[in-house]
Every structure is written in C-alpha cells, then in structure tokens.
Amino acid sequence: MNLEELKPIVEAIVFASEEPISVQRIVQAIEGATPKKVLEAIESLNREYAETGRSFFLKKLAGGYQMVTRPEYGPWVRRVVKASSRPRLSRAALETLAIIAFKQPVSRVEIDFIRGVNSDGVLKSLLERNLIAIAGRADTVGRPLLYKTTQEFLRYFGLNSLDELPRPKEIDELLASGEGATILAEAEGATRGAESEDG
DSSP: HHHHHHHHHHOOOOOOOOSSSSSHHHHHTTTTTOOOHHHHHHHHHHHHHHHHTSSSEEETTTTTTEEEEEGGGGHHHHHHHHOOOOOOOOHHHHHHHHHHHHHHHEEEHHHHHTTTTTHHHHHHHHHHTTSSEEEEEESSOOOEEEEOOOHHHHHHTTTTOOOSSSOOOHHHHHHHOOOHHHHHHHHHHHHHHHHHOOO
C-alpha cells in the first residue's frame, strides 16, 4: 500500500477514535502497514492540513494520536462543545446498541448470550438516555421484555432511518465477526465530528 492510499485510512481511524490511538493499534488495523509508514502518513497529513489552512491536526497525545482543533479556534469550539456536550458511550453500551440495532426487537437474554455478560446496567443506561425503548414482550417463557432502538438513536448516530443499517445477512456476518460495535463507534465518531464543524 502506498502513502496516498494509506493516508485516508489512517485519517479515518484517528478521526473515529474516541481517545488517542497508538501507532501500533493503527498498524494492527491496516493489513500491510508498518509503524514507519503510519508515521509518514501522519506527518504528510499534518503537512497537508497546515498548507491548506485546516482547523485541525493529528496531535501526539498520551502515547497515541488524536485529531484535535488548532488552539486558535478554541474560543468558538468551546462555545459549541459546552452547549452540546454529551457523555460518550462506553464500549459495552456500543456493543449492546449494535446488537439491538441489528437484531431488534431483542430480549435481554439474547443480548446477554451474544455479549457473554450480563447487560442489565447497560440496558438501564441506554433506556435512560432514550437510545433504546421497550418494544413489548416476547411470546416465550417468562415473557421477557424486548428492546428496540429509538429516533434518538438515529439522531445520535446521524442516520436517517434504520434502512441505512446493513441487511439481515450482513448483520449476521457483522455480529459473527464482532464488527457491529465498531460500525456504531465509527458512526458516533463521524457524528461528533460533524457537530464540531457545525459551530
């Protein structure tokens, strides 16, 4: 993979990451990449950002890289971020949301089975944030509650409708490979970036 092919991939990974991401983690995500190539891509991206007067750059921070706003734009960004700041979703919350989004309506027992851990606390948190809602009860023993996503879920992830989610066959493949939460995380990252640019 040449530098011009690598740069947008590195840029997307750093942009989507909620916290500083190490060069090693980036290398692990990109087949054929090396630490040296990734660092070259980061340096090249930062040169392009500076030459074109972009308001952001990739900053080395806490052992990794993160896309940050240039300090001179801080006064405007702070006005928006303070006004629209929202708590980030944990990995467990993203994983649970991915399962609900792809399998809805789905019971807690099914969610727990897929995740391999108890999801009571995560479900409570997602209900409180209005990202999921109770969709009724299952016609099985004990009549467990079923969960579905909400309009707030769509807004939060920048989706127009659930039709933008992958089809059932793709959903099964994503869940089997564990990529469902990754896709939601990328969508959340893209939405956060768009909100920052709106200000």
